[in-house]
Amino acid sequence: MDISSFLSAIAASARTKAQKNELPDVVRMRSDILSMSAQANAAVVSPQKPGRLTHSIRTALAARMARQSCAPMLASVYLEALETLAPPPALTALAHEEAASEQDVFLAALTQYADLVTLHPKDATRADILSLRNAGLTDSEIVHLAELIACVCYLARITLGMQAMVGTLPPAQTAEPEAVTGSESVGFTAEPLEWVPYLQPVRLEDATEEQRAAMKITPSNTKISDYVLTLAHDPESLAVRSPLFNAIMYGRDGLSRAGREMGALGCSLINHCLYCASVHARRFIQLTKRPELVEIIFAEGSEACLNDEYWQPIFDFSVKLTRSPGIFACSDVAFLRDHGLSDLEIFDLICAVGIFGWANRLMHTLGHSILAP
Numbered sequence: 001m002d003i004s005s006f007l008s009a010i011a012a013s014a015r016t017k018a019q020k021n022e023l024p025d026v027v028r029m030r031s032d033i034l035s036m037s038a039q040a041n042a043a044v045v046s047p048q049k050p051g052r053l054t055h056s057i058r059t060a061l062a063a064r065m066a067r068q069s070c071a072p073m074l075a076s077v078y079l080e081a082l083e084t085l086a087p088p089p090a091l092t093a094l095a096h097e098e099a100a101s102e103q104d105v106f107l108a109a110l111t112q113y114a115d116l117v118t119l120h121p122k123d124a125t126r127a128d129i130l131s132l133r134n135a136g137l138t139d140s141e142i143v144h145l146a147e148l149i150a151c152v153c154y155l156a157r158i159t160l161g162m163q164a165m166v167g168t169l170p171p172a173q174t175a176e177p178e179a180v181t182g183s184e185s186v187g188f189t190a191e192p193l194e195w196v197p198y199l200q201p202v203r204l205e206d207a208t209e210e211q212r213a214a215m216k217i218t219p220s221n222t223k224i225s226d227y228v229l230t231l232a233h234d235p236e237s238l239a240v241r242s243p244l245f246n247a248i249m250y251g252r253d254g255l256s257r258a259g260r261e262m263g264a265l266g267c268s269l270i271n272h273c274l275y276c277a278s279v280h281a282r283r284f285i286q287l288t289k290r291p292e293l294v295e296i297i298f299a300e301g302s303e304a305c306l307n308d309e310y311w312q313p314i315f316d317f318s319v320k321l322t323r324s325p326g327i328f329a330c331s332d333v334a335f336l337r338d339h340g341l342s343d344l345e346i347f348d349l350i351c352a353v354g355i356f357g358w359a360n361r362l363m364h365t366l367g368h369s370i371l372a373p
Contacts, residue, residue: 002038002041002042003034003037003038003041003042003077003155004034004035004037004038006073006074006077006159007027007034007037007038007158007159007162008027008034010023010073010159010162010163010166010168011023011024011026011027011162011166012024013166013168014166014167014168022342022343022344023162023165023166023343023347025343026343026344026347027347029253029254029344030247030251030254030344030347030348030351032247033244033247033248033251033351036240036243036244036247037154037155037158037244039240039244040151040154040237040240040241040244041151041155043147043151043234043236043237043239043240043241044058044062044144044147044148044151044152044234044237045058045059045062045078045081045148045151046058046059047144047234047236047237048236049236051140051141051144052106052141053110053141053144053145053148055085056082056085056087056088056091057091057107057110058148059078059081059082059085059087059095060078060082060087060091060092060094060095061094061095061110061111061114061148061149061152062078062148062152063075063078063079063082063095063096064094064095064096064097064111064114064115065114065118065149065152065153065156066078066152066155066156067095067096067097068097068115068118068119069118069152069153069156069157069160069325070156070160070325070326070328071155071156071159071160071325073159073163074152074155074156074159075095078095079095082095090104090107094107094111099111100112105135105136106135106136106137108135109131109132109135109136109137110137110145112131113128113131113132113145113149114145114148114149116128117146117149117150117153117361117365118149118152118153121271121272121357121360121361121364121365122270122271122272122364124364124365126198126368128365129142129198129199129365129366132145139199139200139233140233140234142199142233142366143199143230143231143233143234143366144233144234144237146361146362146365146366147231147234147237147241147362149361150357150358150359150361150362151237151241151358153357153358153361154354154355154357154358155354156325157321157322157325157350157353157354157357158350158351158354160321160325160328161321161328161333161346161347161350161353161354162347162350164328164329164330164332164333165333165343165346165347165350167330169328169329169330171329171330187272187274188269188274188277188278188281188298189274189278189298189371190278190281190282190285190291190294190298191278191371191372192278192282192371192372193274193275193278193279193369193370193371193372194369194370194371194372194373195225195226195227195275195363195367195368195369196226196367196368196369196370197226197227197230197366197367198366198367198368199230199233199366199367201226201229201230201232202229202230202232202233203229204224204229207232208235210235210236211232211235213235213239214232214235214236214238214239214242215228215229215232215235215238226367227363227367230366230367231362241358244355245355245359248260248348248351248352248354248355249264249352249355251348253344254342254344254345254347254348255341255344255345255346255348255349255352256287257283257287258284258287258288259314259345259348259349259352260348260349260352261280261283261284261287262284262311262314262315262318263314263317263318263349263352263353263356264276264280264352264353264356264359265277265280265281265284265294265297265315265318266297266302266314266315266316266317266318266319266322266353267318267319267321267322267352267353267356267357267360268280268356268359268360269297269301269302269319270302270319270322270323271322271356271357271360271361271364272364273356273359273360273363273364274364274369275363275364275369276356276359276360276363276364277298278369280356281294281297281298290311293306293308293311297315302319302323309339310339310340313335313336313339313341314336314341314349317332317335317336317349317353318349318352318353320332321350321353321354322353322357333346336349
């Protein structure tokens with residue numbers, strides 16, 4: 001089953017026939033998002049040029065990360081795909097969250113990094129990139145790995161959110177919420193930041209035709225950024241992720257632009273992506289003229305008390321879906337419905353949080369931010 005069919009099947013399901021289920025209508029309105037999500041999954045799990053990150057390795061890691069993200073239904077899709085690839089026993093064990101053999105330095109490095117960025121992306125540093133290089137990974141392979149991790153984490157949030165919307169998400173999961181630390185909001189600012197990569201960006205003059213084509217999809221009226229040039233190491237993923245991002249953040253109707261920006265802000269806060277938080281804090285302020293809400297979020301972190309009946313539920317939902325997928329529940333969707341959000345608006349928020357879990361896992365882990373000159 002491909003990802004688009006898998007997500008459509010979730011939308012068509014419901015715990016009881018009597019239960020109201022508007023999600024099929026919602027996904028018909030957002031069919032482009034499901035289609036592009038499937039294309040993105042194919043680009044990272046079964047790309048045309050997999051290199052040393054073979055289809056079997058990618059699929060095994062995807063199953064492992066889906067399980068770690070408390071999305072067993074998504075994991076089962078990858079496990080079924082893995083079986084058709086006839087993997088060696090070590091990869092099957094890896095998919096079921098067993099440790100990689102230390103004797104296989106390449107696979108052990110992939111697994112260690114995937115575990116870190118899946119479970120604790122805020123803790124990733126330049127040292128982790130250096131560890132991958134020391135294990136023999138090229139810059140291109142590192143970007144391919146980062147895109148795989150980020151895409152699966154995105155799909156896990158979409159899966160859980162849709163299950164919660166139709167009432168099929170199990171009421172209790174095993175994972176505990178991540179501990180809140182007093183330093184989680186340190187360093188955040190709405191001032192413009194500059195992103196500095198840990199990797200060597202693709203030189204535009206040396207870019208292949210495939211890389212040039214992928215970079216053209218990214219809307220920009222100025223020079224191509226180092227971020228895009230870095231992601232161009234994986235042009236197949238870049239080519240599909242950029243339009244998916246645009247469809248989620250700028251789609252017509254449904255959740256307001258400001259609501260999507262709040263989802264991005266809450267997610268970026270938890271994943272400690274300073275750059276994304278800066279950009280989307282400014283956009284939220286421009287759209288709402290509510291700088292005080294951003295000030296409270298940056299001062300108080302995930303426990304921020306916004307004293308606003310509309311923005312508080314959206315912020316809290318974004319934080320929980322990002323940080324604690326294991327305890328995310330149907331009641332979290334019901335809470336938004338009780339505060340007047342339609343199912344289309346809720347789906348848009350889920351997608352916004354999901355796509356920024358993806359963006360954060362690239363921008364925060366592949367580089368760092370400094371104040372713009």
